[in-house]
Amino acid sequence: MSATTRRPRAGEVDGVSYFFLTEEEFMRLVEDDGLLEWARYADNLYGTPRAPVDERIKEGYGVVLEIDYQGAVQIREKMPSACFIFVAPPSIEELERRLRERGTEDETAIQRRLSAARMELSHKEEYDMLLVNDDLDQAASELSAYVIEQMEGLNR
Numbered sequence: 001m002s003a004t005t006r007r008p009r010a011g012e013v014d015g016v017s018y019f020f021l022t023e024e025e026f027m028r029l030v031e032d033d034g035l036l037e038w039a040r041y042a043d044n045l046y047g048t049p050r051a052p053v054d055e056r057i058k059e060g061y062g063v064v065l066e067i068d069y070q071g072a073v074q075i076r077e078k079m080p081s082a083c084f085i086f087v088a089p090p091s092i093e094e095l096e097r098r099l100r101e102r103g104t105e106d107e108t109a110i111q112r113r114l115s116a117a118r119m120e121l122s123h124k125e126e127y128d129m130l131l132v133n134d135d136l137d138q139a140a141s142e143l144s145a146y147v148i149e150q151m152e153g154l155n156r
Contacts, residue, residue, distance in 0.1 A: 006044035039070035086127035
């Protein structure tokens with residue numbers, strides 16, 4: 001579960017959806033090396049707490065992180081054997097439609113997210129797999145199959 005400084009959306013619960021932190025709490029984690037990776041995205045901070053990931057890996061489990069390009073660069077440095085999957089929208093226009101339909105952000109935030117998405121998309125070739133999220137069930141199935149394949153490869 002990620003930590004973030006953004007405000008919870010309707011229905012999100014601290015410690016279930018995200019760890020919702022103040023910027024001061026978040027930066028304390030950064031200073032204490034408590035985050036495996038972190039980044040600023042669309043004016044908010046997001047990061048992956050280190051301890052739960054390290055724990056799961058020690059237990060022999062694979063871990064899937066939902067991170068942006070900045071986080072991927074950090075993980076690639078710390079865990080060179082990790083696999084990287086880029087989840088892309090079918091198009092920028094479709095992403096914009098989805099953001100507007102969600103109705104959780106104002107115009108400025110939508111434009112910031114679209115700008116960030118364009119930057120992210122410019123790095124998609126650097127990933128091990130490109131997964132286009134056109135149909136959610138199909139994308140989830142493809143993701144699951146790829147993760148299982150990678151985990152089986154580690155266990156050989």
